[in-house]
Amino acid sequence: MKPVIAYVNQFFGQIGGEDKADYAPELRTGAAGPAQALQAQLKDAEITHTIICGDNFMASHTEQALEQIAGFLKELDCALLAAGPAFNAGRYGFSCGEVCKLAWERFHIPALTSMNEGNPGVELYRKSAYILKGHDTAAGMRKDVAAMAALANKLLAGEPLLGADAEGYFGRGIRKEVILKDHRSAADRAVDMLLHKLRGEPFQTEFLVEQEDRVPPLPPVDPSKLRIAFVTTSGLVPAGNPDHLPSGGSTFWARYEIGNRETLEKGEFISVHGGYNTGYAAENPMVLLPLDALKQHVRDGHIGSLHPYYYVLTGNQTAKGDAVRMAREIVAKVREDAVQAIILGST
């Protein structure tokens, strides 16, 4: 029997209504409230405990409530945490979301709950939990609990999931490649989608673009008073590629000293980038990092000073999220040296 822990609020935990919403977290043995209906539908799993907490207590003493609940979880064996269902109740959605997030992020316990699409908790917590698409009021309790039980049984059995839509939960911001069961070709899918679009019939895109994503450039700065760092996505590395920077799909960056150099000579530096002809860079690495020119600009007073390292990754095929993370890491690193502006060299 796999141990499952349930979470409910004071109302569904049968402590009381609005007057008991300040109820502090309590750990109760066994299944309480809707968790009993959930227990009845679980296979080879037992709800060993139910955590009950007042919605107002969670909202107004969030940190304290979560610390108490973390204290419970630390002591217990738990394969899955099931919270709610929370319907369209905003405060309850917040409570369920916070507890699911705590279970997953601090204890790596998979967590699931159920909310109506109108519940603000969906957008806040969908990346931290499986949030099933639930009804807007407790009138839908029976169906919501059944849906939670079905997904819980799958997760507990380690069965592969079919995707957010097929399983009935809100996508967690994770995109995964799947081989279609019917092996329907991309050709057939594309032409059928085109015919639907031409006829004005509904169709479902397989890749949803929600918004245009542009970075507006900042106003110009006066570099003569600033400390500048040079960052490049060109894959420029010392010959021999000591840190094994990949030719595509970077997940890490490297930095190399240039403080004591005036130039980068042929043979000393190469590019490992897999998306352009790196022969030119092998002949003259300064096409990627114009070090001689940068140093001259420093001497001429056009640039205040130059940070003694350059930072590099390979732009080719690097995923956007990784790029954003690496940019933040690099910015944090150069800030330690009071760098105020960055020149981002392109390739």
Next chain:
Amino acid sequence: MKLDIGTFHVKDIRFGDQTSYAGGVLTVNREEAAAVLNRDGALKKVRLEIARPGESVRIIPIKAAVEPRFRPDGRAMFPGYTGPAAFAGEGVTYALKGMSVLGVGCRSINGMNAMLDMSGPGAEQSYFSQLNQLIFLAENADPGEDNIRQENQNFVRAAHVLAEYLAAAVKDLEPEAWEHYDWADVSEQHLPRVAFLQQQCNIPNWIHGCSYYGYDLTGVPTTLVKPLESLDGALTGDRGSLPGNAVRTTYSYLNAPLVKRLLAEHGKTLDFVGILMTGHIEPIDQKKQYAHIIVSAATSLHLDAAIYMESHCGNVDVDYMMTMAALEDAGIKTVGILAENNGRDGRNPGKTYADPKANAIVSTGNTCEVYELPPMDVVYGNLNTIGQELYWGAWRDDAVCGPSLRKDGSLIVDAHMFLDHDGLLGWSDKTVKDF
């Protein structure tokens, strides 16, 4: 315009005295075939091998993939490339189905080569695993050509020559079956006018996406190609490079499922007016120019709708999304077909740049999906190129995954490694879903 492809289904390949075909078995004279494919002496140490679906075989680095084809009327199969200029896409062509020719080297200096597993989890990632493979292994005769720009070209040419030589074995035989294609003028039916736009990854002196009648389309913003020409050897892929996704193989052009499906709809639900090969270019101002040129070509074809294939992921996302939005602005209802780059954890947005006007898209996979692959009993080529050479989908070491190549020959790589993993010409039976 009519094209009749007489087909012979190759159930097995064997080596023997005379290159011939009988009862579903292609017999190949190993020495003669090696001499023919290397008739210009550009390669050395040429050796042929056979791999069959389900075998414990791994092939790397693959530089070319071609279906054996032959024209009984004497025209070159790949006009302008393996022989003199002639029109393709009409008349009679013979094809050996169920097999492919693979050109394989022992190095991959520019990393623009692919891998194929004939069994195991890797086999699911490439339709080529379902085909019998006649592999030739070789090295460039002139080591001076082992550079990032030239290293693949002799292999690619030799693969086309070998494909034509093999299919000539059926020149006096009656085809087992026929594929009949008729690309008639159906304009009087006033059906929606549809074109298939294909973005090519071509960067001068680096990646050469494809050639049309042997003419390199690198740097050419638009080229109009007849659908039947694509199925009949006018388009040759992988002229200079072939990673797992960015460049199409000649095999893929010859059998493109999207072209076949659009031809099946031609005269019924739509008027398939042609294929528009479109370029990709790096500077942002020129991307805008290209988008205008492509939309101008689309509007001069009076298109009502288009299917628009993206070449791969990354820099090309900008060209692609700008063009797609401009097509929609011009009133051309467009469906995109692309692969996503969601990163290893799937938490990346998929495209470096996107536009909400691109509202109808078929996704063929995640190019960064990570796969663990067991060792194979036989490796054709050079497995040690993994970790040494600059493949997009393999690494020498990694903080999370470790080295791609492990001591026992097992691998951890991403989807860029697999031969046409993305299947963007309509092959892919994969998609990407929210989890």
